[in-house]
Each structure stands twice: as C-alpha cells, then as structure tokens.
Amino acid sequence: MDKFQELDKEYHFNLYGRYPITMSHGKGSRLWDVDGKEYVDGLSGIAVCSLGHSHPKVVDAITKQASKLMHVSNFFVTEPLAELSKAICEFSGMDKVFFCNSGAEATEGAVKVARKYNSLNGKKGCDIISMENSFHGRTIATIAMGKKKYQEGFAPMPSGFIKSNLNDIEDLKSKITSNTGAIIIETIQGEGGVIVAELEYLKAVRKLCDENNILLIADEVQCGVGRTGYFYAFQEYGIKPDIVCSAKGVAAGFPMGAVLATKKVAASMEPGNHGTTFGGNPLACATSLATLNIVSQKEFLNEVIEKGNYFKNELNEKLKKFPIFKEVRGKGLMIGVEFTELTRPIVMKMLDKGVIVNATADTVIRIVPPLIITIEEIDIIVEKLVESIKELF
Numbered sequence: 075m076d077k078f079q080e081l082d083k084e085y086h087f088n089l090y091g092r093y094p095i096t097m098s099h100g101k102g103s104r105l106w107d108v109d110g111k112e113y114v115d116g117l118s119g120i121a122v123c124s125l126g127h128s129h130p131k132v133v134d135a136i137t138k139q140a141s142k143l144m145h146v147s148n149f150f151v152t153e154p155l156a157e158l159s160k161a162i163c164e165f166s167g168m169d170k171v172f173f174c175n176s177g178a179e180a181t182e183g184a185v186k187v188a189r190k191y192n193s194l195n196g197k198k199g200c201d202i203i204s205m206e207n208s209f210h211g212r213t214i215a216t217i218a219m220g221k222k223k224y225q226e227g228f229a230p231m232p233s234g235f236i237k238s239n240l241n242d243i244e245d246l247k248s249k250i251t252s253n254t255g256a257i258i259i260e261t262i263q264g265e266g267g268v269i270v271a272e273l274e275y276l277k278a279v280r281k282l283c284d285e286n287n288i289l290l291i292a293d294e295v296q297c298g299v300g301r302t303g304y305f306y307a308f309q310e311y312g313i314k315p316d317i318v319c320s321a322k323g324v325a326a327g328f329p330m331g332a333v334l335a336t337k338k339v340a341a342s343m344e345p346g347n348h349g350t351t352f353g354g355n356p357l358a359c360a361t362s363l364a365t366l367n368i369v370s371q372k373e374f375l376n377e378v379i380e381k382g383n384y385f386k387n388e389l390n391e392k393l394k395k396f397p398i399f400k401e402v403r404g405k406g407l408m409i410g411v412e413f414t415e416l417t418r419p420i421v422m423k424m425l426d427k428g429v430i431v432n433a434t435a436d437t438v439i440r441i442v443p444p445l446i447i448t449i450e451e452i453d454i455i456v457e458k459l460v461e462s463i464k465e466l467f
C-alpha cells in the first residue's frame with residue numbers, strides 16, 4: 075500500500091472497494107499509475123472519458139474557459155451555456171435542456187419534471203414505473219427506482235415508484251394504472267449487466283405511453299453520447315422519449331449532467347421549481363461543447379459501430395472455446411461479456427496484466443472503453459482477457 079492509499083484508507087469513507095492502485099495520469103486510451111505501470115483503459119472511468127484522457131481539444135477548451143470565466147450564478151447566461159444548449163438539443167432531437175452535475179441528479183430531475191407535468195395534467199402525485207435490475211443513481215429517489223440491493227439500510231423509500239420487467243410488455247401493461255405518470259428505462263442497462271432494451275419492446279412502450287398519457291423517460295446516462303454509435307442510443311430505435319437523462323460522457327470527464335425534454339413537457343417547469351448552483355457552469359459547458367462537437371460527427375459515430383462490431387466478433391471468436399463463456403452483448407462500445415462464473419477474479423487478473431475492465435452483475439465483464447480506442451488496443455484487451463481465463467480456469 076503506497077502513502078496515498080494509506081491516506082485514502084485513513085480519511086476517505088470506505089465506499090468503493092478500491093483496487094490497490096494509485097493512478098497518476100493518462101493519454102488517449104492509456105493510463106499510468108504512480109509507479110509508472112501502463113494500463114490499457116477498457117473502462118474510461120465507467121463510460122465517462124469518451125475522448126480518452128487529456129484529449130487536446132478538451133484540454134484546450136478547459137484551459138481557455140478557466141482563464142476567462144469559471145463560474146457565475148444561474149442568474150446569468152454565458153456564451154458556452156447558450157451554445158451548448160442549442161447544440162445538445164439539435165444533436166438529440168429534443169427541444170429544451172437544463173444542466174446539472176451528475177447522472178443521479180439528471181434522473182432525479184427527470185422525476186421532478188415528470189411529476190410536475192403530470193400534476194398540471196390531471197395526475198397529481200403520479201407513480202413512476204422503472205425496470206427491475208435497473209440503475210438510476212444513488213440518491214434516495216433514484217435508489218427507489220433501482221435494485222432492492224442498493225436500498226438496504228436506507229428505508230423508508232419514497233412512495234410512488236413501481237417496478238416492471240424489462241422487455242416484458244405484458245408485465246408493463248399489468249402495472250399501468252390511471253395514476254401512472256411516467257416510465258423510465260435505460261435504453262441499455264449498464265450496471266445491470268449490459269442488457270439491451272429490445273426494439274419491439276421500446277416501440278410498444280412508446281405506443282402504450284401515447285395511448286395512456288404517460289411520459290417516456292430514457293435514461294441515457296451510461297449508453298448515451300456516442301457510446302452505441304448513435305448520439306443517444308434511443309435514436310437507433312426511431313422512437314422519441316419525452317424526457318432524456320444524460321451525464322457521464324457528456325463532458326468527457328468533467329462532472330456534468332443534463333435533462334432534455336420536449337417543449338410541451340419542459341413548459342410545465344417554471345422559475346423556482348428546480349435549480350442547482352453548479353449546473354450549466356461555463357467551465358463544464360465549454361468542456362461539453364468541445365466534446366459533443368467531436369462525438370456528434372457521423373464519421374466518428376460510424377467508427378464506434380465498426381470498432382464495436384470488431385470487438386464483439388473478436389470476443390466471440392476467442393472466447394467460444396471456454397466452457398465458462400456464455401455470451402457477448404451490447405451495442406457499439408458498450409459491451410458485456412457474460413460467464414458462468416463470478417468475474418471479479420478475471421478483472422483482477424487483467425489488472426495485473428495492465429488492462430482495466432470491470433465486473434458488474436456478478437458474472438458479467440463490462441467493457442466501455444474510450445470511444446477513440448484503437449484496433450490495436452482492442453486486441454490487447456481481448457488477448458489479456460483470454461490469457462486471464464486460461465490462467466484461472
């Protein structure tokens with residue numbers, strides 16, 4: 075344990091089950107720890123550093139904006155805020171946005187917008203339906219929408235949250251009542267093990283929402299901002315949600331979140347209904363604008379799809395001979411590899427070999443690398459995964 079880990083152990087809450095590594099710096103899809111060991115980053119800070127580490131355009135935007143104006147209150151408009159608002163609405167096909175600071179704040183904000191809209195449209199105190207196995211953050215309302223496991227010890231949960239099974243339209247129909255105000259779905263469940271919402275299911279959900287005056291909220295915190303090869307993953311499905319939650323990759327590593335909505339839904343929120351000190355801060359907005367101007371490019375998005383297909387093919391090819399291998403899932407560069415065994419030991423072995431990935435949903439390895447990852451780096455991740463399995467099983 076180095077002196078930084080000792081300090082962390084002594085003074086920081088023990089919340090994260092940290093790896094015994096102190097990170098120092100990064101460049102592209104590579105990271106280096108304080109001892110100089112190099113890693114290929116297959117996790118990008120859990121689907122955050124979409125442009126890798128120290129991308130020159132992102133560094134330039136931060137440096138210029140930091141020396142110009144870092145923060146003012148939300149009483150004022152700033153240039154980056156106005157430009158980013160327009161850009162993110164155009165890229166997403168939504169009409170209005172407000173900015174916050176994290177994914178949980180975006181999903182929690184979406185709940186407030188949905189409740190306010192419904193309260194003005196005949197459903198006061200409406201219920202929100204979320205999916206079993208979903209993850210929407212760690213605040214009290216967002217854990218109420220997520221897995222039971224994360225609620226333990228934090229009772230009482232707020233009321234008005236109901237669960238349904240993903241990809242089971244009959245179950246969803248059976249949960250809908252006259253008091254259902256919104257349905258929130260991760261277009262691809264991330265923490266839940268990279269589980270894709272099926273096209274037919276999402277289309278049927280949209281139809282059900284339209285028929286019953288229910289808002290559809292797409293939680294795109296993990297799967298959005300280019301990760302699947304579409305600006306937002308729902309855009310591949312040809313459906314339009316009423317509210318979209320975004321965060322993680324939206325500012326490529328700078329803490330930021332966003333809630334997007336249609337004009338009709340956004341109109342229900344008035345001054346005083348919601349707010350945040352840091353949301354839409356000029357430094358965050360300038361960083362996000364530099365990021366989105368790259369990530370939204372068609373050629374960039376197409377490359378994400380191509381690299382994702384290559385990655386999944388390689389994984390399938392190289393892993394099929396192992397009895398513990400079950401399947402590869404996901405879209406673009408949001409990939410889950412399911413095994414019959416717990417995956418944490420495989421992840422630790424890969425870490426030893428200089429590759430960072432993550433174990434989620436017990437038996438899944440989640441790979442969400444920077445979107446700028448190269449084919450050579452993809453090959454290294456596959457090679458080290460195969461080596462690790464050979465050594466362990």
Ligand SMILES: Cc1ncc(COP(=O)(O)O)c(C=O)c1O
Nearest residue numbers: 176177178209210211264295296
């Ligand atoms: C789909 C989804 N929603 C919300 C969140 C919460 O985001 P944050 O950790 O930034 O609060 C996450 C985080 O993993 C997520 O994957």
